[in-house]
Amino acid sequence: MxxxxxxxxxxxxxxxxxxxxxxxxxxxxxxxxxxxxxxxxxxxxxxxxxxxxxxxxxxxxxxxxxxxxxxxxxxxxxxxxxxxxxxxxxxxxxxxxxxxxxxxxxxxxxxxxxxxxxxxxxxxxxxxxxxxxxxxxxxxxxxxxxxxxxxxxxxxxxxxxxxxxxxxxxxxxxxxxxxxxxxxxxxxxxxxxxxxxxxxPVSMADALGWDGAVLVSNYGTGGDPRRRGRRPMTAPAFTVTGRCGRNKWEHPDGTRRALTLAEAGQLQGFPADYPWTGDVTARQQQIGDxxxxxxxxxxxxxxxxxxxxxxxxxx
Structure with missing residues (x-):
């Protein structure tokens, strides 16, 4: 060592x-x-x-x-x-x-x-x-x-x-x-x-410690912005990018919320309490990069x- x-x-x-x-x-x-x-x-x-x-x-x-x-x-x-x-x-x-x-x-x-x-x-x-x-x-x-x-x-x-x-x-x-x-x-x-x-592979549910939603990508499938990619929490996430905060959780009742930056960091393999610093744009870019x-x-x-x-x- x-x-x-x-x-x-x-x-x-x-x-x-x-x-x-x-x-x-x-x-x-x-x-x-x-x-x-x-x-x-x-x-x-x-x-x-x-x-x-x-x-x-x-x-x-x-x-x-x-x-x-x-x-x-x-x-x-x-x-x-x-x-x-x-x-x-x-x-x-x-x-x-x-x-x-x-x-x-x-x-x-x-x-x-x-x-x-x-x-x-x-x-x-x-x-x-x-x-x-x-x-x-x-x-x-x-x-x-x-x-x-x-x-x-x-x-x-x-x-x-x-x-x-x-x-x-x-x-x-x-x-x-x-x-x-x-x-x-x-x-x-x-x-x-x-x-x-x-x-x-480790799933989003395993990494985050909760389940029951679908992650909706900020990017369009096949280049079509109207066809957002969707993944259940039993699967790994999409590639985390510098625009990770634009991804959405969609729950069975139809409600949605944005992926938090702490969650995005966890999907990159960082601890939940990693001390991301800067404004929202700067933190998203750091996580994605x-x-x-x-x-x-x-x-x-x-x-x-x-x-x-x-x-x-x-x-």
Whole structure:
């Protein structure tokens, strides 16, 4: 297991999804998160997680010193089906930027279709600077080709790598959520897809402790806004997004009420009393953007554990 003198650096750290996951995975060292959103920093700090308020792309990674692990979840609206998707046309330029960072070079200036696109290359800059023992990355499914390119580059830097798409409900998260994940380590130990821990998904009723309603989605089925998706509480929830407060509970008598933000947080795998901070819009966005802690823990657990005498790997 980890020791108290080890450090993990989290980029795009948000309100604490990865940080909670580290705790659940048994990490006992120091986790320092860099996050640009002030409300997300406040939430994380209120939950006991360390945050540096700053821009991941503007920070020199070397200021954090030696790092046992690097964790990053770059912003995904430019790739997500729930976002603009303008970033899809930037993927070739993102790969070029990753390649430059992995080589220790300065990438050329690019005119981006989505200004957030270059952030997806930041993990390579941080890994190249810190050469941590392990790496964990997460983004929406459309980012998988980017993580596959990152896997090739990390292999050249001495890492063993696995990347693929994970289903959050396979790891105890009470919602259906697919995310592209990369796991890498350079201590000579193998790395593989995290084993499924919940072959039977956790339902909304199990997570919230009550039953008897249907969750009506804010999004239209098949793109038709008049056909809202509907799920009984005996099933996992829809993917929780930054507009989660617009989902509705519908009771048998026809009455409706909005999904509360505490409930949305629980459907992401956070504790019911997690200290979400900021106005309603800010809290919804934090919840939707966060990595579900049980999923984070499943990814991190095999990485923070290691043998007593790791196999040395050349830099």
């Amino acid at each position: 980890s020791t108290q003198d080890e450090q993990v650096v989290e980029g795009f750290a948000g309100p604490g999804g990865w940080s909670q996951g580290l705790r659940l995975a048994g990490f006992r060292g120091r986790a320092r998160g860099v996050e640009l959103n002030a409300a997300a920093c406040a939430t994380a700090r209120a939950a006991g997680h360390e945050r540096v308020h700053g821009d991941v792309a503007a920070v020199d990674p070397r200021m954090f010193g030696p790092a046992e692990g690097v964790v990053q979840s770059p912003p995904c609206p430019g790739l997500s089906v729930a976002g603009s998707r303008k970033g899809l046309g930037d993927r070739a330029a993102i790969r070029d930027r990753m390649t430059a960072f992995a080589a220790g070079d300065t990438p050329p200036v690019v005119e981006w279709a989505d200004p957030r696109s270059p952030l997806s290359a930041e993990p390579l800059r941080w890994v190249r600077a810190l050469l941590p023992r392990w790496v964990a990355l997460e983004q929406v499914r459309a980012a998988l080709p980017l993580w596959e390119h990152a896997a090739d580059l990390l292999t050249q830097l001495g890492y063993r790598v696995w990347c693929g798409v994970l289903a959050a409900e396979d790891y105890g998260v009470p919602q259906t959520r697919r995310r592209a994940v990369l796991m890498a380590r350079r201590d000579g130990l193998p790395v593989d897809r995290p084993r499924v821990t919940f072959p039977v 966060a990595v579900p802690p049980p999923l984070a823990a499943a990814v991190l657990a095999p990485l923070v554990q290691y043998q007593a005498h790791p196999v040395p790997v050349a830099a």
